[in-house]
Amino acid sequence: MARTDEDNYNLHGLEDSVPLINGSRGTSRASSNDGDPANNSFDQQRYIHPGFASSSRYPSNAISNAKYSPLTFIPIILYGQFKFFFNLYFLLVALSQIIPVLRIGYLSSYIVPLAFVLTVTMGKEAMDDYHRRKRDAEANNEQYDVVDRSQNISSKDLKVGDLVRIHKDQRVPADMVLLTTSEHNGETFIRTDQLDGETDWKLRIACALTQSISIDRFSDILVTASAPEKSIHNFLGKLNLEDSSVPLSVDNTLWANTVLASGTAIGIIIYTGTDTRQARNTSKAGTKVGLLELEINNLSKILCACVFLLSFGLVAIGGFGKDWYVNVMRFLILFSTIIPVSLRVNLDMGKSVYAYQIEHDKTIPDTIVRTSTIPEDLGRIEYLLTDKTGTLTQNDMELKKIHVGTVSYAGDAMDEVSEFIAGESSGGARNRREIGQRVRDIVTCLAVCHNVTPLFEDDEVSYQAASPDEIAIVKWTSTVGLSLYKRDRTSLTLHHSSSNSSLCYDILHVFPFNSDTKRMGVVVRDKTKEELWFFEKGADTVMSTIVHQNDWLDEEIGNMAREGLRTLVIGRKKLSPTLYDEFVKKYHTASLSMVDRDSDMQTVVDDYLEHDLELLGLTGVEDRLQNDVKPSLELLRNAGIKIWMLTGDKVETARCVAVSAKLVSRGQYIHSATKIYSRDQALDLLEYLRHKPDACLLIDGESLAFVLQYYEDLFMEVATKLPTVIACRCTPQQKADVALLIRSKTRKRVCCIGDGGNDVSMIQAADVGVGIVGKEGRQASLAADFSVTQFCHLTKLLVWHGRNSYKRSAKLAQFIIHRGLIISICQTVYSVSSALEPIALYQGWLMVGYATVYTMAPVFSLVLDKDVDEGLAKLYPELYRELTLGRSLSYRTFFVWVVVSIYQGTIIQGLSQLFVGVESVLFNKLVTISFTALLLNELIMVALEIITWNKTMVLSEIITFLLYVVSFPFLGEYFDFDYVLMFKFYWQATIIIAAALIPPWIAKALRRRLKPPSYAKVQQI
Structure with missing residues (x-):
């Protein structure tokens, strides 16, 4: 039972976007002389017996x-x-x-x-x-022990049909069918965290035919396997040995990259290389490009157009000569520094700094940056799509309430349940005896109907299961007196604590929970009473039609959901031997089908078992909120981020969690939209919400799909104006579709956060995907751009690190453009003054050194700047709202920098020429004062842009200036040293620098005083 009826883990949402590793599928065909029953490609059903495969038939197993x-x-x-x-x-x-x-x-x-x-x-x-x-x-x-070859073989050389012995803690090298284990009952456990991200151990069972025979007879078996596919939870197969045939399911498999957790096992390889489930569910992460880089790319196109117009204009002014187009090209080359080649590398280095700061922030421990190309987008988020279970809640389950029809038990009343189990309250009124019996029946059913395995170590018991709900229920039955003592594939033993006795059951059939059936059942034989029972538990949506009609179930389900509890309906049915024998015969026949096996088997279960069940009661399991969820959601909402909750849970549970987590403000109206199946209903809903912009929308998955089918644009227009949207009963693919829809329709940056495999599609569809390492494992974390351990860490990731990353990169990018533009303006002024000849003003090392040694460190130190302290950023989350407007790097700020660059370049070069002259004999003297003034201007401009100084910034300024002074003796090719020794060099340089800096500084100071930015207002407060 993966999860009760919350979002259920599957990988189907990824099927359209998962590329292959090491080759393509469907290109290799089987040869016709292999002696197989059919000539199949490896994309079709295959027949395998030990040692039959050829290396060319199936993909190589090399990774x-x-x-x-x-x-x-x-x-x-x-x-x-x-x-x-x-x-x-x-x-x-x-x-x-x-x-x-x-x-x-x-x-x-x-x-x-x-x-x-x-x-x-x-x-x-x-x-x-x-x-x-x-x-x-x-x-x-x-190296692996290949039984049929009697030698150790490298993993890359393994082939389909090889019999491989796997030892404890050894990685499974390829997809295999389990034939035998060191346990007499054929059981073994595997760890699947590297495959599906889930940390619990999974039980696997050797095929019944091969567990009981010697290895020598394995050469006689024939395995029929379905074509390779992606789903790690499904497998269709059949094993033949002489005249016997048994079905194979996923419980009989060992998928590649899982690890054997106990004993030893022998399996036969059925899929290798790109055919394995691991490879088919592995996607090569695409490179995400941040919004800031796209904006810079657009600005560079404007600069290119300016360069071309400037070059063409200068040639036009000078007159179109014979080789005018050559002069245009030469001017284009001279002004090429306007688009600085160092821009990309500086931005990439800045991203590395941001990633380091995030990963080494002690207040958000174990945060990992998996995509280092988009830290600036953390500061531009306008929509947050969040999962519920394990994200807003802890996925730490505790059974809080049971209801048996006429009475419910919770809190201190649970002591009475213990008394009923102990038999201490069997006497008394008839009504009380009946209640006591119903309580014992439901507790017994809960103690038996599950997939939990107890593990004992140092007198301590722990439980392994795929679902935290099941573990919570088994722990609860233990506290009331009925403990799970032993469980294997065929039997289960309960310990009755009050009488110190055991209750033993034979497990005849297990029907696991999945996202389609939303229920889990088991057929057992009570060894004491020799009775056959079918126990089942599941979601109310499916169980309500399976159990007997009643008049209290729907009401109590709603009551528990309003308390924020996850509900399960519990039922049972006593089976006659005749009915059971007939069921076994039909079920076995259906299990051997290689076409529509699952549906055929489910049909038999429906016909013989799943109807007219006795309703035993209802359980309510609590999933507590994550730490600091309420203040985190409030902070993010105040930061201007619209939050949508997408969950697979019930309507009432989703509503309750949204209210308790403060996703919905106190007193805010929640409009529920469920069971919308007509276009008129959908249109009425949207028209109603259009006139209720302050209402919150709560909609189920089916209704959402219907509305989007006919009114996609209108829905997005209306929904994006609402304070929040809660979508429940969503499939994993629906979550991803909503994320893509918001991105495409609003052009806003979307962040998605989740903790389970069912959230992977949504996380990968987002501009920024955040995964939480939780009870469901690490798959969401591994697929995300950023990995955190708690939801509350998201606030600092966005409001602090996102703010800094965006503001710093925006300032860095514009300053680098300014650095390239100002030197091009100097070149323009010189070209105009020198008869419009395309002659380089700064040549050789001066050009290289200007963008590297002489300015790089001070300019790059801007990635350490901050406009407000962390405390103020959190205290005034409204500051984040301004970031989403993109004002830190816009066409307006860009053109302001262009104007500043034009002014400073003109002043620096113009005054230099005024003081020195433009004659060719004075060229070195002109370059000396012009380049020195240019360099000092840039160092001072960096100092003026810095808001918060630190030691690194101070040292970068000082060291860079000293490097320039020290390098003077080595620049004799470009500079006039005699001129530098004159006093007039210094007063002329001072005047040039003052004239270039003072007017822009005054303008900046006046603007800050007359219209101060928000961060400045906050600092004053």
Whole structure:
């Protein structure tokens, strides 16, 4: 029982988006001379007996998670870099220097910066791929005992049909059918956390035919297996041995990458390589591009247009000569620094800093950044889609209430249940005796109907199960006097604490819980009374039609749901031997079908078992809220983030949790929309909500699907204006569809957060996916962009780290553009003053050093700046709302920087030429004062932009200035040292710098005083 009736784990939501590893499916065909019953491709039903496979028939079992090959490494890297316009532009500029007529200055001044960017990127990617290949090699070379070959074989050389012996704590190398185990009953446990993220152990059972025979006879078996598929919870197969045939299900399998947790086991390989469930459910994470990078890419296109217009304009002013187009190209190259090649590498390095700060924040321990390309998007979130169970709640279950028809027990009243179980309240009034019997019946059913296995270690008992609900129920039956003592595949023993006696049952059939049936049943034989019983528990939506008619069930389900409890309906049915024998015969026949097996088996269960069950009662399990959920949701709502809760739970439970978690404000009206099956109903709902913008919408999954089918645009128009939306009874794919719909219709940034495998589709569909490491394992965490351990950590991730990442990157990007633009303006002024000749003002090392040694550290130190303290960011979450408007990097701020750059570049170069002159004999003197003023201007501009200083920033300024002074003796090729020794150099440089800086500083100070930004107002408060 994966979960009772909350969102249920499955991988089907990923089926449309999961690519393959190491090859494609459906291309290899079986040869016609293998002697098999049919000539099948490996995409069809297959027949397997030990040792029959050929290496060419099925995929290799070698694992390859490498992103690149020697042939594809460079092309893929180059494509990833040059799909961005500003990188492509600089590549074309660098390539143009190969043409002699277009060459300006030294080739190195254009090639070196580009080569640096590519080298850093290639080095990082090469190292990552090296580690991937190293991990692959370790897995591929792991040795396995192949029984039929009587030798150890590397994992990569294993083939379909090999009989492999697996030892405790050893990884399963391929998908296998379990044939025998070291336990006499054929049972073993596996750990599946690396496959499905769930941390509990799973029980697996060897095929009954092969568990009881010697290994020598394994060569006579024939396994029929269905075609490879993705679902790790389904398998259709059949095993034949001589005249006997038994069905195979997922309980008889060992999937690749699971780990044997107990004993030893022998299995036969049925799928290898890309056919395994692990490979078919593995997606290569796509590279997400942040909104900030897209905005910068658009700005770079504007800069490119400006460069072209400027170059063409200068040529036009000078008159179109014979080779005017060559001059246009030369000007384009001269002004290429307007689009700085270092922009991308600086932004990437900044992202690494943000990721480091997030992962080393002690107030949000164990937070992991899995996608380092989008930390700035954490500061731009406008919609948060959240799961309920395990996300807003703890997924830590405790049975709080049971109802037996006329009376319910909760809190201190549970002591009376213990008395009934102990038999101390059997006497008394007839009504009380009847109640006591009903209580004993429901407790017995709860103690028997489950998939929990007790594990004893050092006199301590622990429980293993796929569902925390089941563990909570079994723990509760133990506290009231009926403990689970022993459980295996065929039997179950309960311990009656008051009488110190045992109740023994034979387990004849188990019908596991799944998201389709939403119920779990078991057929047992009571050894004491020799009675056959069918016990079942499940969601009210399905159980209400299976149990006898009654007049209290619906009302009590609603009452418990309003208390925030997860409900299960409990029923039973006594079976006659005749009915049971007939059921077994029909069920076995259906289980051997290789077509529609599951539906055929379910039909038999429906016909013989699942009708007219005696209603024993109702249980209510509490799932407590996560720590600090209420203040976290309130803070996020005040930050301007609209929060939608998407859950698979019942309407009333979802409503109750939304109210208790303060997702819905006190007194706020909640409009419920359920069972909408007509277009008129859907239209009425939307028209009503259009006039109730303050109401919250609570809608079930079926109604949501119907409304979206006919009124998708209208629904999004209305729903996005509501304070919150709660969607219950949602499938995993519906969650993902809602996320994609909000992204496409609103163009807003969407964050999705969840903790289970059923949330993976939603998390991957979001702009920013956040996974919580919880009771359901790590799959959501592994699939997410950011992994946290508690929901409340999300507030700091967004309001603090998201704020800083966005503000810092926005400032860094604009300053780097300013740094490139101002030097281009200086070049423009010089070109205009020198008869419009395309001659480089700053050449060679000056161009390279300007963007690296002389300015890089101070400019990059902006990634450590902060405009407010963390306490103020949390105290005034309204500050976050401004970030979503994108004002930190907009066309307005961009053009302000352009104006500042034009002014400062004109002043620096214009005054330098005024003081020195433009004659060719004075060129070195002109470059000396112009470059010095330019460099000092940039260092001071960085200082003026910094809001909160730290030691790193101070040192970067000082050290960079000293580096420039120290490097002077080595720049004789460009500078006039005699001029530097003159006093007039210093007063002229001072005037130039003052003229360039004071007016922009005054304008900034006046604007801050007349219209201060919000963070400045907060600081004043």
